[in-house]
Amino acid sequence: xDYFLTEDQQMIVxxxxxxxxxxxxxxxxELDEKEEFPRDILRQxxxxxxxxxxxxxxxxxxxxxxxxxxxxxxxxxxxxxxIATSFAANGLGAYPIILSGSEELKKHYLPLIASGxxxxxxxxxxxNAGSDASGIQTTAVLDGDEWVLNGTKQWIxxxxxxxxxxxxxxxxxxxxxxxxxxxxxxxxDPGFSYGHKEKKLGIRASSTRELIFKDCxxxxxxxxxxxxxxxxxxxKTLDHSRPGIAILGVGLAQGALDEAAVYAKQRVQFGKPIxxxxxxxxxxxxxxxxxxxxxxxxxxxxxxxxxxxxxMSKASSMCKVFATDMAMKVTTNAVQVLGGYGYMRDYxxxxxxxxxxxxxxxEGTNQIQRNVIGQELNKEYNK
Amino acid sequence: MKIIxxxxxxxxxxxxxxxxxxxxxxxxxxxxIMNPYDRHALEEGVSLAAQYGGTVTALSMGPPQAxxxxxxxxxxxxxxxxxxxxxxxxxxxxxxxxxxxxNAVLALGAADLIICGKQAIDGDTAQVGPGLARRxxxxxxxxxxxxxxxxxxxxxxxxxxxxxxxxxxxTLPALLTVVRExxxxxxxxxxxxxxxxxxxxKTFNAADIGADTALLGLAGSxxxxxxxxxxxxxxxxxxxxxxxxxxxxxxxxxxEAII
Ligand SMILES: Cc1cc2nc3c(=O)[nH]c(=O)nc-3n(C[C@H](O)[C@H](O)[C@H](O)COP(=O)(O)OP(=O)(O)OC[C@H]3O[C@@H](n4cnc5c(N)ncnc54)[C@H](O)[C@@H]3O)c2cc1C
Ligand SMILES: Cc1cc2nc3c(=O)[nH]c(=O)nc-3n(C[C@H](O)[C@H](O)[C@H](O)COP(=O)(O)OP(=O)(O)OC[C@H]3O[C@@H](n4cnc5c(N)ncnc54)[C@H](O)[C@@H]3O)c2cc1C
Numbered sequence: 170x171d172y173f174l175t176e177d178q179q180m181i182v183x184x185x186x187x188x189x190x191x192x193x194x195x196x197x198x199e200l201d202e203k204e205e206f207p208r209d210i211l212r213q214x215x216x217x218x219x220x221x222x223x224x225x226x227x228x229x230x231x232x233x234x235x236x237x238x239x240x241x242x243x244x245x246x247x248x249x250x251x252i253a254t255s256f257a258a259n260g261l262g263a264y265p266i267i268l269s270g271s272e273e274l275k276k277h278y279l280p281l282i283a284s285g286x287x288x289x290x291x292x293x294x295x296x297n298a299g300s301d302a303s304g305i306q307t308t309a310v311l312d313g314d315e316w317v318l319n320g321t322k323q324w325i326x327x328x329x330x331x332x333x334x335x336x337x338x339x340x341x342x343x344x345x346x347x348x349x350x351x352x353x354x355x356x357x358d359p360g361f362s363y364g365h366k367e368k369k370l371g372i373r374a375s376s377t378r379e380l381i382f383k384d385c386x387x388x389x390x391x392x393x394x395x396x397x398x399x400x401x402x403x404x405k406t407l408d409h410s411r412p413g414i415a416i417l418g419v420g421l422a423q424g425a426l427d428e429a430a431v432y433a434k435q436r437v438q439f440g441k442p443i444x445x446x447x448x449x450x451x452x453x454x455x456x457x458x459x460x461x462x463x464x465x466x467x468x469x470x471x472x473x474x475x476x477x478x479x480x481m482s483k484a485s486s487m488c489k490v491f492a493t494d495m496a497m498k499v500t501t502n503a504v505q506v507l508g509g510y511g512y513m514r515d516y517x518x519x520x521x522x523x524x525x526x527x528x529x530x531x532e533g534t535n536q537i538q539r540n541v542i543g544q545e546l547n548k549e550y551n552k
Numbered sequence: 553m554k555i556i557x558x559x560x561x562x563x564x565x566x567x568x569x570x571x572x573x574x575x576x577x578x579x580x581x582x583x584x585i586m587n588p589y590d591r592h593a594l595e596e597g598v599s600l601a602a603q604y605g606g607t608v609t610a611l612s613m614g615p616p617q618a619x620x621x622x623x624x625x626x627x628x629x630x631x632x633x634x635x636x637x638x639x640x641x642x643x644x645x646x647x648x649x650x651x652x653x654x655n656a657v658l659a660l661g662a663a664d665l666i667i668c669g670k671q672a673i674d675g676d677t678a679q680v681g682p683g684l685a686r687r688x689x690x691x692x693x694x695x696x697x698x699x700x701x702x703x704x705x706x707x708x709x710x711x712x713x714x715x716x717x718x719x720x721x722x723t724l725p726a727l728l729t730v731v732r733e734x735x736x737x738x739x740x741x742x743x744x745x746x747x748x749x750x751x752x753x754k755t756f757n758a759a760d761i762g763a764d765t766a767l768l769g770l771a772g773s774x775x776x777x778x779x780x781x782x783x784x785x786x787x788x789x790x791x792x793x794x795x796x797x798x799x800x801x802x803x804x805x806x807x808e809a810i811i
Contacts, residue, residue: 176749177746180742180745180746180749181742183745184739184740184741184742184745187739187740188739191739192739213738213739216738216739216741217738217739217740217741217742218741218742218743218744219742231742
């Protein structure tokens with residue numbers, strides 16, 4: 170379907186498409202198998218000027234927004250959600266600085282991320298704080314002109330690979346939700362180290378790792394936004410980044426549909442290509458309908474966010490839920506279309522199905538997204 | 553450093569078929585692409601300019617539609633594109649092609665380094681590089697697979713040979729032809745594509761480069777094509793099966809039988 174992209178947006182798609190077809194697709198199976206971080210591909214994404222799509226021009230970026238990022242991510246995810254996640258996590262790490270950071274932090278860190286020279290990560294989750302982010306136990310205490318961090322973050326995407334970490338910690342325990350603050354921690358800061366690296370079902374090219382802070386000392390200026398505004402920054406960040414996860418579902422589903430349709434045309438059973446069986450056609454038809462519907466919703470949500478509305482959580486959550494539930498279903502059906510071959514690693518669809526599952530979990534589970542949407546509806550209908 | 557990259561637009565020969573009756577290429581519906589070797593020449597020029605400073609000019613002799621390829625070269629990092637195009641160039645063999653390219657290089661005010669592909673995938677002669685070097689009286693090396701370092705008056709490079717490689721010190725100005733192993737060409741960048749969209753490709757005709765028309769195109773081409781034909785595919789094929797070890801043993805036995 171034609172979404173009437175501008176010439177510039179069309180160019181973003183073309184560049185991302187070429188990277189996906191020529192660089193990502195040929196090596197995705199190997200990176201998945203070896204659980205290897207896609208450093209070389211991220212370098213090439215940076216070289217192609219796509220690392221800073223959502224970062225302002227004055228900080229070395231392209232000066233686009235959520236929609237521009239979505240267009241690039243859709244292509245990458247068509248190739249590999251593991252690689253696309255590694256790329257997208259840079260945005261998640263950068264958004265706290267973009268949305269709440271001081272001019273000094275922006276000037277220092279954003280150009281490094283925009284050029285693709287450095288990677289970033291976002292560190293919220295802990296062993297006892299998943300959906301309930303308020304359960305975080307990592308602390309930061311001001312000591313002279315330094316903050317001292319203690320605690321352990323878990324399952325941090327790009328952990329061990331990124332150089333710039335946006336980390337939330339409790340600064341004022343008595344203040345509850347207003348007692349948390351975000352900080353920039355650099356990979357070389359004293360007292361900062363990496364722990365366990367996870368072995369995962371899917372997105373195995375992406376690194377998911379523990380971050381350990383043991384009397385980790387950072388300069389006072391590394392605080393992002395106001396002291397106590399940490400959770401506000403986290404929520405704003407996730408509102409901006411969720412369409413990025415949603416579109417991973419769309420790109421992934423498109424990739425799965427492409428594989429399934431091509432296969433169905435060439436696989437012959439009962440003397441006919443299996444695409445001639447109506448049951449297979451209907452599977453493919455539903456996959457196409459749902460992928461397109463999700464794409465339209467994600468594009469709309471991304472454009473809505475780029476217009477800087479006061480309220481964006483509902484749109485952001487809606488597209489995340491719809492597109493990622495869709496991706497799980499479509500990739501499962503792609504395996505079905507390929508039958509036993511689909512279950513084998515010789516074909517890419519089993520990986521696509523494995524990769525789909527995470528989309529319903531990270532950046533807030535789909536149950537939590539529905540809670541957010543429900544709460545917004547509750548407020549809306551109060552008026 | 554002033555770098556000129558010679559680029560040829562070629563039919564995508566992966567999709568070309570020979571018409572069995574006329575024995576000519578049926579170009580219908582075949583896309584024109586940048587000669588794949590030239591993509592590597594361009595990448596090398598762009599990364600040398602980034603490393604050592606300098607400008608990269610993409611130069612091509614060809615019909616007006618070759619301007620599109622030159623825009624692609626700008627998208628991949630070239631600073632400017634120059635097209636030499638004139639009806640008088642039609643039917644050029646390698647002698648006339650190098651004459652035209654040499655005049656164009658002189659019209660551009662010479663260069664410190666000219667990089668060509670090893671060969672074009674359509675003409676396949678691999679003569680244009682050396683021919684151009686001869687005409688411009690430049691130091692020349694073919695099949696370069698790595699450039700180690702550029703110094704003031706020379707560069708250090710590796711040349712692929714059938715039986716290994718040579719390490720060379722080549723005085724500047726020089727002309728090199730490159731093989732695919734030299735680098736991995738970059739994907740056109742977003743800023744590059746935007747530059748390309750705005751770029752105006754300079755176009756020179758025969759008069760602009762001060763060429764003698766008697767030496768151009770068909771008139772300047774002593775090559776005569778006597779016959780074109782598709783070689784018959786002969787020879788029997790045998791598929792070896794079994795484990796790798798079994799296949800190797802069987803192959804060795806077959807070879808021994810021949811010797
Ligand atoms: C591969 C991977 C990468 C990740 N990357 C990052 C990262 O870069 N940065 C980061 O900070 N975190 C990251 N996470 C953490 C991720 O965001 C959390 O896993 C997620 O928010 C869910 O938390 P949990 O796993 O602890 O699940 P839990 O919160 O324990 O939830 C378990 C189940 O209960 C349900 N549930 C919980 N509460 C409710 C409720 N109130 N109503 C209804 N259902 C509920 C959930 O939906 C889920 O089904 C990553 C996780 C993974 C697996
Ligand atoms: C027997 C024969 C008959 C031919 N007859 C005709 C004919 O009748 N009509 C006709 O149009 N053509 C004809 N050609 C094609 C023409 O001679 C060649 O295409 C042209 O001279 C370039 O030679 P090549 O393709 O072998 O390039 P190579 O020598 O293999 O190319 C090496 C490198 O030189 C550079 N280069 C080559 N050509 C150009 C160019 N045009 N601009 C910029 N850089 C370039 C590139 O860097 C390239 O990688 C004929 C060729 C042969 C061999």
